[in-house]
Amino acid sequence: MPGRNAKPPANPSGQLADFKVGVDNVIFSVDTDQNRVLVLLVLRDKEPFLDYWSLPGTLVRFGESLEDAAYRILAEKIRANNLYLEQLYTFGGPRRDPRESEHSYGVRYLSVSYFALVRYDDAELIADGVSGIAWFPLNQLPELAFDHQNILNYGYRRLRNKLEYSPIAFDVLPELFTLNDLYQLYTTVLGENFSDYSNFRSRLLKLGFLQDTGAKVTRGAGRPASLYRFDADAFAPLKDKPLVFI
Amino acid sequence: MPGRNAKPPANPSGQLADFKVGVDNVIFSVDTDQNRVLVLLVLRDKEPFLDYWSLPGTLVRFGESLEDAAYRILAEKIRANNLYLEQLYTFGGPRRDPRESEHSYGVRYLSVSYFALVRYDDAELIADGVSGIAWFPLNQLPELAFDHQNILNYGYRRLRNKLEYSPIAFDVLPELFTLNDLYQLYTTVLGENFSDYSNFRSRLLKLGFLQDTGAKVTRGAGRPASLYRFDADAFAPLKDKPLVFI
DNA sequence: ACAAAAGTGTTTTTTATACACCCATGC
DNA sequence: GCATGGGTGTATAAAAAACACTTTTGT
Numbered sequence: 287m288p289g290r291n292a293k294p295p296a297n298p299s300g301q302l303a304d305f306k307v308g309v310d311n312v313i314f315s316v317d318t319d320q321n322r323v324l325v326l327l328v329l330r331d332k333e334p335f336l337d338y339w340s341l342p343g344t345l346v347r348f349g350e351s352l353e354d355a356a357y358r359i360l361a362e363k364i365r366a367n368n369l370y371l372e373q374l375y376t377f378g379g380p381r382r383d384p385r386e387s388e389h390s391y392g393v394r395y396l397s398v399s400y401f402a403l404v405r406y407d408d409a410e411l412i413a414d415g416v417s418g419i420a421w422f423p424l425n426q427l428p429e430l431a432f433d434h435q436n437i438l439n440y441g442y443r444r445l446r447n448k449l450e451y452s453p454i455a456f457d458v459l460p461e462l463f464t465l466n467d468l469y470q471l472y473t474t475v476l477g478e479n480f481s482d483y484s485n486f487r488s489r490l491l492k493l494g495f496l497q498d499t500g501a502k503v504t505r506g507a508g509r510p511a512s513l514y515r516f517d518a519d520a521f522a523p524l525k526d527k528p529l530v531f532i
Numbered sequence: 533m534p535g536r537n538a539k540p541p542a543n544p545s546g547q548l549a550d551f552k553v554g555v556d557n558v559i560f561s562v563d564t565d566q567n568r569v570l571v572l573l574v575l576r577d578k579e580p581f582l583d584y585w586s587l588p589g590t591l592v593r594f595g596e597s598l599e600d601a602a603y604r605i606l607a608e609k610i611r612a613n614n615l616y617l618e619q620l621y622t623f624g625g626p627r628r629d630p631r632e633s634e635h636s637y638g639v640r641y642l643s644v645s646y647f648a649l650v651r652y653d654d655a656e657l658i659a660d661g662v663s664g665i666a667w668f669p670l671n672q673l674p675e676l677a678f679d680h681q682n683i684l685n686y687g688y689r690r691l692r693n694k695l696e697y698s699p700i701a702f703d704v705l706p707e708l709f710t711l712n713d714l715y716q717l718y719t720t721v722l723g724e725n726f727s728d729y730s731n732f733r734s735r736l737l738k739l740g741f742l743q744d745t746g747a748k749v750t751r752g753a754g755r756p757a758s759l760y761r762f763d764a765d766a767f768a769p770l771k772d773k774p775l776v777f778i
Numbered sequence: 779a780c781a782a783a784a785g786t787g788t789t790t791t792t793t794a795t796a797c798a799c800c801c802a803t804g805c
Numbered sequence: 806g807c808a809t810g811g812g813t814g815t816a817t818a819a820a821a822a823a824c825a826c827t828t829t830t831g832t
Contacts (some may be wrong), residue, residue, distance in 0.1 A: 301594040304813095305553045307642060346640075348547040350624040376622040376644050378553065379597035394592075396553060396642075398622050437688065466784075485822065487785075508783025509829035712811075731795065733812075754810030755802040776793095 302393045303380075310343035310357045310399045310434065312374060312441030313364070314420065315406040316458070318470035322423045323445070324406065325438060326363065327430070335431035336383045339422070341438065343397065350522050356400035360451055363412055363419055368405040370457040373438030375399055375440055382433055389404075397432075401441045403429035405458040450532045453495075456516035462499060465490065472531070490531070495521040549626075549640045555601045556589035556645045556680065558620060558687030559610070560706070561652040561667065564716040569691070570652065571684060572609065573676070575664030580630045581677035585668070587684065589643065599726075602646035609665055610657055612693045614678040616703040620645040621686055628679055643678075647687045649694075651704040696777055702762035708745060710757035711736065718777070734764055736777065741767040 313326040326405055327339040344359045346352060356371060376398045383395035409459050411419050422428070424442065427435075447452050468490070469483055481489075497517045504510035559572040573585040590605045592598060602617060621643045629641035657665050670672070670688065673681075694700050701717050714736070715729050727735075736742055743763045748756035 302594065303553070303592050303594045305551045305592075305642075307549065307551045307553070307640075346549050346624070348549045348700065349626050350549065352642075353625075373621060375619060376598065378592070378644065379599075380595050392638075394553075396551075396598075398624065430828070464784085481821090484785080484787090484824080488787095489821085504783095504830065506783085507781070507831045509785075511784060710811085727794090728796075730797080730814090731814080734814095735794085750803065750810095752810085753804045753808070755812075757811055 296460060305378075305394045305396050306345060307352075307396050307398065308343050308345045309352055309359065309399045310341040310437060311356055311359055311402055312399060312438055313360065313402040313404060314441070314445055315404050315409055316471050317406050317421075317423075318467070318474050321470075321474050322425070323442075323475055324423055325427070325441075326411075327420060327422050327428070330431055331417050338431040339418075339428045340431035341399075341434045342405065342419075347421060347513070352398050353400070356398075356402075360402060364404065365410040365412060366404040366408055368408050368458050368460075369402055369529040370454045371400055371402040372403075373398065374401040374437070374444060377433060377437060397437070399437045399441070401444050401448075403445065403454055403458050405460070408458075417492050446475060451530065453521060453531070455531075459516070462501065462513040462515055464503060465496075466511055468514075476532065493524065495524065539688050550745075551624075551640045551642050552643050553598075553644065554589050554590060554591045555598055556587040556643045556683060557602055557605055557617075557648055558587060558645060558684055558686070559606065559648040559650060560691055561650050561655055562717055563652050563667075563669075564713070564720050567716075567720050568671075569688075569721055570667040570669055571673070571687075572657075573666060573668050573674070574609065576677055577663050579592075584677040585674045586677035587645075587680045588665075595603065598644050599646070602644075602648075606648060608658065610655050612655040614651040614654050614704050614706075615648055616700045617646055617648040620647040620683070620690060623679060623683060631688065643683070645683045645687070647690050647694075649691065649700055649704050651706070654704075692722060699762070699767060699777070701777075707761070708747065708759040708761055710749065710759060711742075712757055714760075739770065741770065 299381070311326075315323075315324045315326070317324055328340060328342045330336055330338050330340050342359045342363045344355055344362075346355045350358070352373070356373075360366070360369070360371070376396065378394065378396035380394060382397070385393070385395065411421075413419055427438075429435075430438065450470060455468060459467060459471065465487055466483075469486055472480065472486070495517045497515045497520070499513045499515055501513040502510035503513060555571075557572075561570045561572070562568075563570055572588060574588045576582055576584050576586050588609045590601055590608075592601045596604070598619070599617070602619075602766065606612070606615070606617070624640065625641035626640060630718060631639070631641065659665055660686050673684075675681075676684065701714060705713060705717065711733055712729075715732055718726065718732070722758065741763045741765070743761045745759045745761055747759040749759060750756035
């Protein structure tokens with residue numbers, strides 16, 4: 287991403303750029319039943335890129351923080367109680383948005399992107415009847431508006447990294463879950479070969495922040511599984527350690 | 533950093549915020565002789581925060597990318613041939629800058645921060661005679677303007693993380709360096725107890741991207757040390773692997 | 779009884795950590 | 806010759822990876 291050599295300024299005269307600041311959300315969910323990662327897209331109902339799918343975004347309002355704006359669009363598109371959200375990256379180069387050229391003053395559209403993960407079956411899409419909104423599997427994406435494919439790729443990398451070394455999975459799992467639920471989530475995102483179930487199990491349990499509730503669930507055939515709970519207090523001391531979940 | 537629950541929008545009326553976009557650089561260097569990490573600060577010569585030290589920053593110009601702007605301030609303050617630079621985080625909440633309240637229209641100052649690491653003895657500060665500029669050791673920081681202490685803390689965390697799992701050290705070491713030069717750099721940033729020298733050595737050498745040039749240097753007493761070179765080609769295949777340098 | 783899912787344990791390989799010791803130079 | 810920094814090796818502990826096997830359910 288970062289370049290290595292300083293370039294001469296593009297505009298030695300020093301005229302300042304005029305900015306519109308928006309946030310764009312890369313909202314993921316994981317459908318473990320069908321083994322796929324989904325991203326939330328909305329259909330644009332105006333120019334530019336009319337009728338293209340895009341990341342849900344909004345311009346930032348007066349008095350509103352960037353994170354608040356990110357939560358606001360999220361809440362406009364989806365009802366979700368269980369989610370994780372963090373800032374992703376800021377895309378702000380010239381010529382990101384075709385509207386720039388229309389204005390003689392050369393307005394720039396800067397996008398502060400946010401990364402979110404929501405629980406799939408808890409997330410209820412808010413269809414307002416007018417604009418389209420849908421989950422897309424990552425391997426069946428349409429052509430996206432603006433540079434949103436870039437942003438999405440960046441977000442997907444973040445998703446996989448985060449899963450490996452931080453406990454975001456527990457933000458989108460139900461309060462009580464089986465170790466297999468957890469394993470499925472990891473498998474769906476990271477692929478089959480990241481670790482075998484038995485080793486995954488013992489590694490996670492040894493870390494000591496998964497609390498066996500004693501309760502069991504049985505799902506179809508097979509031995510009933512124990513329900514676990516994420517113990518935030520037990521996790522706290524491990525917070526800043528380089529944890530490995532994989 | 534990220535919060536967990538959606539808040540109601542601060543401004544339901546939907547009036548858009550008006551933004552000025554700047555970049556602020558957290559520029560680090562490592563003085564291995566005196567065992568300290570330094571950050572580059574400039575003395576403000578105008579309000580607000582007149583005579584406070586601050587991170588070197590600038591507003592983004594017409595036609596200029598964010599990264600170009602970051603390189604531009606860097607180049608204005610310092611002559612450095614060997615450096616690493618990447619985007620850090622975007623700070624854009626309301627009330628970051630006291631100037632906001634002066635304007636009835638409520639201009640917002642958004643800061644896209646960049647993180648840079650430069651080679652200490654290659655970096656020549658550009659004193660223009662007017663404004664102050666200096667390296668400060670991290671444990672002797674003055675009170676900083678705006679929220680720059682926040683940004684700095686965030687950057688310092690990034691510095692330590694990057695050092696652990698990516699090869700940025702080689703961007704600021706000389707072309708030829710001894711393994712002890714490398715070790716000193718790591719020790720200065722990460723503290724004494726991160727690994728003992730002998731283990732650090734063998735781990736790094738086993739990774740296979742350090743090329744022994746055969747040449748030796750002798751510095752005062754003691755056995756002459758081999759000079760190594762970072763072999764970018766040999767490193768390439770390891771790029772996306774979860775490397776451990778510590 | 780047997781397939782399916784959950785859970786335990788064992789073996790092997792790899793990596794991390796601690797530390798003892800040899801090597802080559804300046805003074 | 807001895808202090809100083811450079812460099813190698815070994816012994817032990819801990820983690821990761823592979824995989825065989827037992828348990829408990831539904832059908």
